[in-house]
Amino acid sequence: MIKRLFIFIMLALMAQIFFNLASNYNENTSLSKLGHYYVEKGPQELGAPNLVTAVVVTYRGLDTLGEVTVLFISAAGVGLLLRRGRRKPDAENPGNSEQTPTVIKQKPASEIVETATELLLPMIILFGVYVFLNGHLSPGGGFQGGAIIASGTMFLLLALPESHISRLMIAVTESLSGFSYLVIGALGLVLADGFLDNRIMGLGTYGSLFSAGAIPLIYTFIGFKVGFELTSVLDLFRKEDSDPV
Amino acid sequence: MNMITDIPISLIVLGSGLCLILIGLWGMLSQRNMIRMIIGFSLMDTGIHMVMVSIGYVTGGTAPIINDAVPLADAVNRVVDPVPSALVLTAIVIGLGVTAVMLAFVVRIYKARNTLMIDECTESKW
Numbered sequence: 001m002i003k004r005l006f007i008f009i010m011l012a013l014m015a016q017i018f019f020n021l022a023s024n025y026n027e028n029t030s031l032s033k034l035g036h037y038y039v040e041k042g043p044q045e046l047g048a049p050n051l052v053t054a055v056v057v058t059y060r061g062l063d064t065l066g067e068v069t070v071l072f073i074s075a076a077g078v079g080l081l082l083r084r085g086r087r088k089p090d091a092e093n094p095g096n097s098e099q100t101p102t103v104i105k106q107k108p109a110s111e112i113v114e115t116a117t118e119l120l121l122p123m124i125i126l127f128g129v130y131v132f133l134n135g136h137l138s139p140g141g142g143f144q145g146g147a148i149i150a151s152g153t154m155f156l157l158l159a160l161p162e163s164h165i166s167r168l169m170i171a172v173t174e175s176l177s178g179f180s181y182l183v184i185g186a187l188g189l190v191l192a193d194g195f196l197d198n199r200i201m202g203l204g205t206y207g208s209l210f211s212a213g214a215i216p217l218i219y220t221f222i223g224f225k226v227g228f229e230l231t232s233v234l235d236l237f238r239k240e241d242s243d244p245v
Numbered sequence: 246m247n248m249i250t251d252i253p254i255s256l257i258v259l260g261s262g263l264c265l266i267l268i269g270l271w272g273m274l275s276q277r278n279m280i281r282m283i284i285g286f287s288l289m290d291t292g293i294h295m296v297m298v299s300i301g302y303v304t305g306g307t308a309p310i311i312n313d314a315v316p317l318a319d320a321v322n323r324v325v326d327p328v329p330s331a332l333v334l335t336a337i338v339i340g341l342g343v344t345a346v347m348l349a350f351v352v353r354i355y356k357a358r359n360t361l362m363i364d365e366c367t368e369s370k371w
Contacts, residue, residue, distance in 0.1 A: 004275070007271070007274045007275055010274070011267060011270065011271055011274075014266075014267060014270065015267055018263040018266070018267065021263070022256065022259055022260050022263060025255075025256055025259055027253045027255050027256070027302060027303075027304050028301075028302065028303045028304065028326070029303065029304050030303065030322075031303055031321065031324075031326050032326055032328070034328055035301075035326035035327060035328050036321060038327055038328065039309060039320050039321050039324055039327065040320075040321055042327075043311055043317055043320075049310055049311040049312060050309075050310045050311075051309040051310065051311070051324070051327040052309055052310075052327045052330045052331050052334065054327075055327050055328060055330075055331040056331045056334055056335070060331060063335060064335070067335045067338055067339060070338075070339055070342055071338055071339075071341075071342045073342075074342030074343065074345055074346045075342070075345070077346045077349065078345050078346055078349040081346070081349040081350060081352070081353050082349050082352060082353070138310065139308065139310065141334075143334065143337075143338050226338075233345050236349075237348070237349075237352070
């Protein structure tokens with residue numbers, strides 16, 4: 001009972017702080033100094049119409065590198081925690097990808113769901129690729145595109161729970177894209193003004209697909225990395241689920 | 246009716262975000278089921294994102310993307326601050342990673358203890 005009282009008092013105090021915060025809130029009428037600089041100079045300096053992308057990929061590129069690292073570490077942590085026991089090595093066998101010899105506990109998905117998956121999965125992945133390729137022009141980017149690709153995988157796992165996803169392919173793609181991201185970042189030190197500078201290539205025609213220097217390239221690598229990382233996380237949770245205890 | 250429309254839109258987002266933070270905090274503190282605690286964490290996370298986005302709002306501003314609707318010459322007066330938006334983008338991804346790790350821990354605890362209640366895991370309690 002005393003615990004509940006503590007929780008109530010704490011929440012009441014927090015609410016008091018928040019109420020003061022909200023009641024003294026005044027909407028901004030102009031941009032902050034930093035935001036003003038980014039909006040004014042961003043399109044000319046970097047050639048990216050999407051200013052959020054310009055901030056994420058180039059101006060604050062180092063933060064994004066840290067973010068990708070955090071995501072990688074959390075995916076690795078999930079992998080460590082949900083590591084499978086030695087008992088089931090036969091599922092690793094790449095020979096029979098469709099029919100893994102596990103006991104099917106749940107009812108298989110209906111034919112409608114399976115057919116829809118076969119029809120929609122390539123389109124979902126294509127849409128994910130579209131979102132990260134156009135990250136410098138329109139709302140979207142590597143993280144969003146990667147999440148869309150992973151949601152396609154989720155769809156696949158829901159419809160065909162026994163389908164096999166190659167660990168090796170995930171590991172290789174993920175490492176390669178992470179490595180290429182770092183290489184592009186380091187090239188900025190040599191060819192342009194600093195680490196992760198996008199002007200290592202020509203800025204191209206403003207507003208076209210191949211413009212804004214290295215931004216589409218960086219976002220492609222981030223998109224693949226995030227997509228495959230989230231796919232591996234989903235796969236790990238699924239594997240855990242279908243494990244006979 | 247008029248009173249409602251007079252409230253600035255960013256204040257509505259700010260207020261809802263602060264309410265979500267409180268709800269999430271309540272969920273984390275009072276629930277004993279670990280899955281519910283994680284849901285509380287996610288709610289608080291979302292509330293913080295809403296607060297950050299509302300702080301970056303500029304009166305009458307639109308998304309910071311230069312196109313036909315927002316010409317380059319006039320962009321400074323017509324867009325919201327891109328810095329909090331970029332920060333929220335980062336925060337969403339980090340929140341996702343943290344949630345995934347927490348869920349993995351819950352799976353492990355469930356396998357070891359066959360329970361989702363935090364009251365039954367008392368070794369680390371001081």
